[in-house]
Amino acid sequence: MGYYFPPLHYTSGEIIIDGRNISGMDPDDVRKSILGREISYIPQAAMNALNPTRRIIHFIEDVMHAHEPSMSKKDILAMATERFQVLGLPPSVLQKYPVELSGGMKQRTVIAISVILSPKVLVADEPSSALDVTSQKMVIKMLRDLMDKGFIKSMIFITHELPLLYNVTDDIAVMYAGQIVEQGSAKEAVFTPLHPYSKGLMGSIIVPEEGLREAKLTAIPGVPPNLKKPPSGCRFAERCQYVTPECRAHSIDLRAISEGRAYRCILSEKQMQEAKSHG
Amino acid sequence: MAEESKQERKVCLRGTNLTKRFGFGRSQMVAVDHVDFQFYESEIISIVGESGSGKTTLAKMLLGLISSSDGDIYFQEQKRDIRSQKKKKEYWKNIQAIFQDPFSSYNTFIKIDEVLLDCINMRGGKKLPHAKKVELMTEACSFVNLKFAELTNKYPFELSGGQMQRLMIARIFLLKPKILIADEPTSMIDACSRATILDMLLALRKETGMTLIFITHDIGLAYFVSDSVYIMERGKFVESGTADSVILHAKEAYTKRLINDVPKIHEEWDLSTV
Ligand SMILES: Nc1ncnc2c1ncn2[C@@H]1O[C@H](COP(=O)(O)OP(=O)(O)OP(=O)(O)O)[C@@H](O)[C@H]1O
Ligand code: SF4
Ligand SMILES: [Mg+2]
Numbered sequence: 001m002g003y004y005f006p007p008l009h010y011t012s013g014e015i016i017i018d019g020r021n022i023s024g025m026d027p028d029d030v031r032k033s034i035l036g037r038e039i040s041y042i043p044q045a046a047m048n049a050l051n052p053t054r055r056i057i058h059f060i061e062d063v064m065h066a067h068e069p070s071m072s073k074k075d076i077l078a079m080a081t082e083r084f085q086v087l088g089l090p091p092s093v094l095q096k097y098p099v100e101l102s103g104g105m106k107q108r109t110v111i112a113i114s115v116i117l118s119p120k121v122l123v124a125d126e127p128s129s130a131l132d133v134t135s136q137k138m139v140i141k142m143l144r145d146l147m148d149k150g151f152i153k154s155m156i157f158i159t160h161e162l163p164l165l166y167n168v169t170d171d172i173a174v175m176y177a178g179q180i181v182e183q184g185s186a187k188e189a190v191f192t193p194l195h196p197y198s199k200g201l202m203g204s205i206i207v208p209e210e211g212l213r214e215a216k217l218t219a220i221p222g223v224p225p226n227l228k229k230p231p232s233g234c235r236f237a238e239r240c241q242y243v244t245p246e247c248r249a250h251s252i253d254l255r256a257i258s259e260g261r262a263y264r265c266i267l268s269e270k271q272m273q274e275a276k277s278h279g
Numbered sequence: 280m281a282e283e284s285k286q287e288r289k290v291c292l293r294g295t296n297l298t299k300r301f302g303f304g305r306s307q308m309v310a311v312d313h314v315d316f317q318f319y320e321s322e323i324i325s326i327v328g329e330s331g332s333g334k335t336t337l338a339k340m341l342l343g344l345i346s347s348s349d350g351d352i353y354f355q356e357q358k359r360d361i362r363s364q365k366k367k368k369e370y371w372k373n374i375q376a377i378f379q380d381p382f383s384s385y386n387t388f389i390k391i392d393e394v395l396l397d398c399i400n401m402r403g404g405k406k407l408p409h410a411k412k413v414e415l416m417t418e419a420c421s422f423v424n425l426k427f428a429e430l431t432n433k434y435p436f437e438l439s440g441g442q443m444q445r446l447m448i449a450r451i452f453l454l455k456p457k458i459l460i461a462d463e464p465t466s467m468i469d470a471c472s473r474a475t476i477l478d479m480l481l482a483l484r485k486e487t488g489m490t491l492i493f494i495t496h497d498i499g500l501a502y503f504v505s506d507s508v509y510i511m512e513r514g515k516f517v518e519s520g521t522a523d524s525v526i527l528h529a530k531e532a533y534t535k536r537l538i539n540d541v542p543k544i545h546e547e548w549d550l551s552t553v
Contacts, residue, residue: 133496133540134537134553138553166542205544206500207541208498208541209543217478219478221475
C-alpha cells in the first residue's frame with residue numbers, strides 16, 4: 001500500500017483493482033479517484049491518527065469535500081448519521097472529540113470513516129491488535145457487517161493473530177521474509193498447512209479450549225533473514241528442520257497444487273513426512 | 280489441587296486488602312480495590328483482565344515501585360519492609376519484572392555489557408575475576424539464543440524487539456529472583472516468537488524454581504501456562520482458582536464473557552453477543 005505515499009515506491013509489478021491497472025497512474029489521480037472509492041487503507045494504530053482538536057463530523061466533512069465538493073454540510077451529516085447507525089455506532093460520536101472516545105470506539109470510528117465512500121477493497125493492517133478482547137470482537141463484527149451489508153466488496157486483513165484471521169477471512173496467504181509461502185482457504189491453512197513455516201505458526205496457536213494445556217507449542221528457532229541481502233535459495237532454510245542442500249541452491253517458486261492452493265517449498269507433503277520419520 | 284498438598288506448599292507472596300487509589304476528591308478512582316491473594320513458591324499465576332482493570336497497578340505495588348493506599352504485602356510470610364533504600368534493594372533481589380514494551384525497559388545510554396554486569400554485581404559478583412563475569416554473561420546469552428560476542432559494545436536500541444525481549448530474560452537468568460512478574464511480555468510479538476519466549480520463561484522457572492506471575496489480557500495464554508488464574512474486573516478479583524476450574528468451568532458472568540470474546544479455532548465464535 002506504500003504505493004500511494006511518497007516515502008514508498010514499488011520497484012516492479014502491477015496493482016489491478018476490478019480489472020483496472022492502477023500501477024502506471026499519476027499519484028494525484030490515484031489519490032483523487034482510487035483512494036477511498038476503490039480501495040481504502042486502515043494503517044496500524046490508525047485510531048491515534050485522528051486530529052485531536054477536531055470533532056469527528058468535521059473530519060468526515062474534510063474527507064467528503066475532497067471527493068464530493070458539491071455535497072452540503074447538512075447532507076454530509078445526514079449521510080454520516082445514517083451510516084453510523086447502520087454500523088452500530090451511536091451518532092452522538094459525530095459531535096465528539098477523539099479524546100472523548102475509548103480506544104475501541106475510536107478504532108470503530110476510524111473504520112466507519114475510511115469506508116464512507118464504500119470502496120471495493122478495504123485493507124486493514126492489524127485493526128484490532130491494540131485492543132482488549134471485547135473491543136476487538138466489536139471491531140471484527142463491524143468489519144463483517146461491512147461485507148454483509150455490501151459497503152465493501154472485499155477485505156484484506158493483515159495480522160499475526162491466527163485465530164482472529166481464521167474467524168474473519170475466507171482465504172489466508174502466509175508471508176515469510178517478503179514472500180508468500182503458502183496460500184489456501186482459511187481452513188486448509190490452519191488445519192492442513194503445507195509449508196514448514198506455516199506449520200510452525202499453526203502449531204503455536206493458543207486458544208482457551210479444552211486440550212490446550214496438554215498441547216506442545218512449536219517454537220521455530222532463529223529469526224527471519226536480513227532482507228537487505230536475502231539468501232539466494234529458500235528464505236526459510238536457516239530455520240527449517242527439513243532443509244537439504246538443494247533448498248539453498250536456487251530460489252524456490254510458489255507452486256500451485258490446486259485451485260487457490262499453493263506453497264513455496266521443494267518437498268512434497270509425502271517427502272516431509274518421510275524426512276521427519278527418519279529423524 | 281488437593282487441599283493437603285496445598286498446605287505443604289510454601290506461600291511466597293501474600294496480599295491482604297491491597298488497595299490503590301489515584302487522585303483526590305471527586306476525581307478519585309480506585310485502581311486496585313481490596314484484593315486478597317496468596318502466591319506459592321514455584322507456582323505459575325496469571326492475572327487476567329481487560330484494559331484498565333488495574334493489573335499493572337497491582338504489579339507495581341508488588342514490585343514496590345508505587346506505594347499502596349491500603350492493605351499489606353507479605354513476602355515469605357514476613358510483612359514486607361522496604362522503607363529504606365537498602366531494604367528496597369534487598370527486596371529487588373527477590374522480585375523482578377519484565378514489561379510489555381521492551382524498548383522502554385532499558386536506559387538507552389547504557390551498553391548491553393553493562394546491563395548484564397549490573398545483574399552480576401547485584402547478585403554479589405562484583406569481585407569476581409573479569410573472565411568469570413564474561414563466562415556468566417555468555418552463558419546467560421546462550422540460554423536465550425543470543426551470542427554475547429555479537430552484543431558487546433552494542434546499545435539496547437540496536438537490537439530488534441525480539442532480541443531485546445530475550446535480553447530481558449537473560450537478565451533474569453543472571454538475577455535468579457524468587458519471583459518474576461511478566462506484564463504482557465508477548466503482546467507485541469508474533470505467535471511463533473511468543474512460543475519461543477514462553478519456552479524460555481518456563482525453562483527458567485524450571486531451573487530456578489521461581490514463582491512466575493503473568494499479567495495479561497490473553498486468556499488463552501493464561502490457560503496454557505498457569506497453575507492458578509485470577510480474573511480482575513475494575514480493580515477487584517472476581518474469580519480465582521486452578522486454570523481448569525476458572526477457564527473451563529467459569530462461574531462468573533465476567534469471566535464467561537472474556538472467554539466468549541476470544542476467537543476460537545475448534546469452536547464457533549459467536550459474534551452476535553457484542
Ligand atoms: N499514575 C496514575 N495516576 C492516575 N491514574 C492511574 C495511574 N496509573 C494507572 N491509573 C488508572 O488506574 C486504572 C488501572 O490502570 P492499569 O494500568 O493498572 O490497568 P491495566 O489493567 O494494566 O490495563 P492494560 O491492560 O491497558 O495495561 C486505569 O483507569 C488508569 O487510568
Ligand atoms: S525449500 Fe527446503 S528449506 Fe525451504 S521450506 Fe522447503 S524444505 Fe525447508
Ligand atoms: Mg497494564
